[in-house]
Amino acid sequence: MSELLRIEDLSAAAEDKELLHGVSLEVSEGETHVVMGHNGAGKSTLGSVIMGSPEYKVTGGKLIFDGEDITALGADKRARLGIFLSFQNPIEIPGITLSDFLRNALEQVTGKHLKLWDFKKKLAAAMELLDMDSSYADRDLNVGFSGGEKKKAEILQLLILEPKLAILDETDSGLDVDAVKTVSKGIEEYKKRTNGALIVITHNTKILEALTVDKTHILSAGSIVSEGGAELVDEVIENGFEQFAGRE
Amino acid sequence: MKGKTQVVDIDRSRYDFRYEEDESEYLESGIAPEIIKAISDEKNDPDWMREFRLKSLEIYDRTPMVDWGPDISGLNVDSIVAYIRQKNRMKTDWEDVPEDIKETFEKLGIPQAERESLAGVGAQYDSELVYHNVRQEVAQSGVVYTDLESAMHDPKYAEIIKSHFMKLVPPTDHKFAALHGAVWSGGSFVYVPKNVHLDIPLQSYFRLNAKGAGQFEHTLIILEENSYLHFIEGCSAPKYYEASLHAGCVELYVGKGAKLRYSTIENWSKNMYNLNTKRALVEENGTIEWVSGSFGSHVSYLYPMSILNGRGASAEFTGITFAGEGQNLDTGAKMVHNAPETSSYMNTKSISKSGGVSTFRSAVVVKENAKGSKSSVNCESLMLDSISRSDTVPVMDIRTKQCDIGHEAKIGRISDETVFYLMSRGLSEEQARAMIVRGFADNVSKELPLEYAVEMNNLIGLEMQGGIG
Amino acid sequence: MNNMSETKINILPVPTFRWLGVNDYKHDIKEFKTDSSEISVSENESKSEVVYIDREGSSDIHISAENGSKVKLVQVFDVKGQAKSKVTAELGENATLELVELFLGGEVVSEIVTDLKGRKASFEADIGFKLDDGDKLDINLLADHHGRKTVSRINASGVLGGDAEKTFKGTIDFKNGSDGAKGAEKEEVLLMSDTAVNKTVPLILCAEENVEGSHGASVGRIDEKQFFYMQSRGIDEEKIYDLAAQAKLAKVISRIDDKETLARIYARLGRGDESE
Numbered sequence: 002m003s004e005l006l007r008i009e010d011l012s013a014a015a016e017d018k019e020l021l022h023g024v025s026l027e028v029s030e031g032e033t034h035v036v037m038g039h040n041g042a043g044k045s046t047l048g049s050v051i052m053g054s055p056e057y058k059v060t061g062g063k064l065i066f067d068g069e070d071i072t073a074l075g076a077d078k079r080a081r082l083g084i085f086l087s088f089q090n091p092i093e094i095p096g097i098t099l100s101d102f103l104r105n106a107l108e109q110v111t112g113k114h115l116k117l118w119d120f121k122k123k124l125a126a127a128m129e130l131l132d133m134d135s136s137y138a139d140r141d142l143n144v145g146f147s148g149g150e151k152k153k154a155e156i157l158q159l160l161i162l163e164p165k166l167a168i169l170d171e172t173d174s175g176l177d178v179d180a181v182k183t184v185s186k187g188i189e190e191y192k193k194r195t196n197g198a199l200i201v202i203t204h205n206t207k208i209l210e211a212l213t214v215d216k217t218h219i220l221s222a223g224s225i226v227s228e229g230g231a232e233l234v235d236e237v238i239e240n241g242f243e244q245f246a247g248r249e
Numbered sequence: 250m251k252g253k254t255q256v257v258d259i260d261r262s263r264y265d266f267r268y269e270e271d272e273s274e275y276l277e278s279g280i281a282p283e284i285i286k287a288i289s290d291e292k293n294d295p296d297w298m299r300e301f302r303l304k305s306l307e308i309y310d311r312t313p314m315v316d317w318g319p320d321i322s323g324l325n326v327d328s329i330v331a332y333i334r335q336k337n338r339m340k341t342d343w344e345d346v347p348e349d350i351k352e353t354f355e356k357l358g359i360p361q362a363e364r365e366s367l368a369g370v371g372a373q374y375d376s377e378l379v380y381h382n383v384r385q386e387v388a389q390s391g392v393v394y395t396d397l398e399s400a401m402h403d404p405k406y407a408e409i410i411k412s413h414f415m416k417l418v419p420p421t422d423h424k425f426a427a428l429h430g431a432v433w434s435g436g437s438f439v440y441v442p443k444n445v446h447l448d449i450p451l452q453s454y455f456r457l458n459a460k461g462a463g464q465f466e467h468t469l470i471i472l473e474e475n476s477y478l479h480f481i482e483g484c485s486a487p488k489y490y491e492a493s494l495h496a497g498c499v500e501l502y503v504g505k506g507a508k509l510r511y512s513t514i515e516n517w518s519k520n521m522y523n524l525n526t527k528r529a530l531v532e533e534n535g536t537i538e539w540v541s542g543s544f545g546s547h548v549s550y551l552y553p554m555s556i557l558n559g560r561g562a563s564a565e566f567t568g569i570t571f572a573g574e575g576q577n578l579d580t581g582a583k584m585v586h587n588a589p590e591t592s593s594y595m596n597t598k599s600i601s602k603s604g605g606v607s608t609f610r611s612a613v614v615v616k617e618n619a620k621g622s623k624s625s626v627n628c629e630s631l632m633l634d635s636i637s638r639s640d641t642v643p644v645m646d647i648r649t650k651q652c653d654i655g656h657e658a659k660i661g662r663i664s665d666e667t668v669f670y671l672m673s674r675g676l677s678e679e680q681a682r683a684m685i686v687r688g689f690a691d692n693v694s695k696e697l698p699l700e701y702a703v704e705m706n707n708l709i710g711l712e713m714q715g716g717i718g
Numbered sequence: 719m720n721n722m723s724e725t726k727i728n729i730l731p732v733p734t735f736r737w738l739g740v741n742d743y744k745h746d747i748k749e750f751k752t753d754s755s756e757i758s759v760s761e762n763e764s765k766s767e768v769v770y771i772d773r774e775g776s777s778d779i780h781i782s783a784e785n786g787s788k789v790k791l792v793q794v795f796d797v798k799g800q801a802k803s804k805v806t807a808e809l810g811e812n813a814t815l816e817l818v819e820l821f822l823g824g825e826v827v828s829e830i831v832t833d834l835k836g837r838k839a840s841f842e843a844d845i846g847f848k849l850d851d852g853d854k855l856d857i858n859l860l861a862d863h864h865g866r867k868t869v870s871r872i873n874a875s876g877v878l879g880g881d882a883e884k885t886f887k888g889t890i891d892f893k894n895g896s897d898g899a900k901g902a903e904k905e906e907v908l909l910m911s912d913t914a915v916n917k918t919v920p921l922i923l924c925a926e927e928n929v930e931g932s933h934g935a936s937v938g939r940i941d942e943k944q945f946f947y948m949q950s951r952g953i954d955e956e957k958i959y960d961l962a963a964q965a966k967l968a969k970v971i972s973r974i975d976d977k978e979t980l981a982r983i984y985a986r987l988g989r990g991d992e993s994e
Contacts, residue, residue: 076949102948641933645935651912656920
């Protein structure tokens, strides 16, 4: 399998405080990676930096996606290359409906004009899969959505945009059992359709049940302190993170 | 819950004593060229200052009355005594200050404060500074703290004064700025050299004792690069029935990376027309912080302006205004963003009671060149009864797309739910209401040095008196 | 037609610093013949009117809404040249006025004075604007709360491009006797150019204790978080501004239900497909 994303010795800071210190990681096409760690370990920072959030400044190292150095690219360019981030806290955008927003995004990502009718059909199908009421399509994006609905709306966007790499930042947190199931179903569907790669940031195993994990990375205080296969996930669940601390 | 809580007026008795002044020391009342010349003679003004005063008088004569804000028709400038001569020259040893004046300031706790927590003190009584002193170690660091007249005659500072005096607030600014330019007297000159940090504050205290008089002190502060200063200004006067006028002027120059905190507790008596002008010019990465408590005066016009003139400059204004019976206090701030990446914050509270009128008035101007600037304004008003009045008059003038400007304002009363909540935890209604009013003022009082916060609490003297049923 | 008017217009109820230039409308407006009309609604009736102003002129509409009546007035301004509009309203007990004003171009001076006279009278105003080179807009809106438990809600939002100049003066005035009244005002302005001028002047005047008043304003660029979120979905800066501009008008437009008017608005905004 060929390499999709290569993170080389990446350091990043927010407001002059370095949060990631020399992180390296490789993801090949179709792989599923899990990133675990305590709150504040830098997991979400890593996801946001891969997407190109202006909140963080890359202070060292680089990001190579599909053979291209994307370290200096804006988020929109990265999205068009095929990177997707499911936000931990999706942003509310008053005045723009979910449907309108997603249609615009899809046109920009694919560079093709889409007939309204075709888009609506595609959207309706994906919403049905995610048990989303069709009325959400005409509601302002994420505005007044419950926590669960927001997460579903993220997965809905994943299904429509079909990126090559999806980063799921705590997509399962704060969801009840049924909602986790629905969201998992969406992720499975994405894998099935596109064989896209996944970076799953979580501290829960529920969302991983339906997925075949290839690699696990444990992050602590901004550095990767341990790596392994799927078995590492179980080890963490059983014994916690403490054992990895300082095991650089 | 029918009972209305009474918030008792600020207890001013502490400030309401006075001494008989010797009438022969008065200059004639009114504003005329002869009077201006007499002031110049008295002060032995350099030529440029003589001209400046007369020019200002001309501007005063042709400038129309201010056309915003509270009514000031009760003020007859022609009956105001612009200048009161002091029998004795300024002292640097407290023991040498004349007995009656000394007693006045002692009652106000000034010498004690100096001993305990200040780096230097200036005290102005009517028109002239009567006392000025700085700690030795402060003076040795190169800090200058003296009265403006002495500095003007000192060859070391004469040029600095000439090139800065009323350059930020020109006499053409408004009628009372012109008046100030003509009759100014007293005030302070502070100079803080590069990289000098004064950890303890300097303080000026202004006391207007004579009746029917005006006080027109001028404060000029210059902070060189990367220096720090906290300057405190306190004002009070006993109550007379004749109107008094305070038209001071404060000009602050904050150099690159320097930081100035300017705190004011204003407690003029209720016959005072307080028409004060304050302005700061802030260079690259410099900071001005205003903390302002307005409690006294019959009428107040006070809106310190911060001109953010260098990249990364910032300004913060925290203020509280308490308007009680017979008071009309028009206060606020102005922020002018004139360079990229500048930021301004305004946080104000006002309380109106017993027929008092408080107005929050502000301006935030973001110019074309202020790209990447931020401003946030937050003002809250509390009405304690229905015979009072509270107005909010903010203006935003924004001329660049690359900025984030936010504004929030709220007006209301003490909420019954909050009172109920506190009562459910065992507080009486009076205690609950008192706590809420105190809490309302809290974010300002916590910005003040401790002894001033205590002073402010005394000043508010919020005595709550229940009336249930 | 070319006599410049000498009397001051759109006067701010409480004047402020002269140098800010907001105390009245500072440009000259031609002396038009004023077209006056009256909308009277009797008790418990309701009336709705839509006006599309695309020619120069001056209009004066007086609304009198009796107890329990409902009035809705929509005015869309898209002029080449100047227009002057004045709406005065008097609301009885439980009467409601819904006012929508949308500004798409020209030099427009609009004054709105609503007297919330009767108990529980309510006033909702939605003001939208999308202005570009050469456009000028000066709005002076007053909600005078006289009656007890009266309610006003004022929302203004819009986009300024080119060298457009806009001043929105919105005043909530709690008069003596307006016990239990509530008023809320909000303005959101998106600036699309560095030559546009936005002035926001939200006043609250209060002479009554038991009232609740608030105003909020946000002016400038798109919120950073929103911007990144949209960008992360592949949308570029230009399109993001496009969408944000649409969003600023969406709420105001959603208050208009007249099909024909909507079609005209969408055609003007170059969004033909939305009226389907």
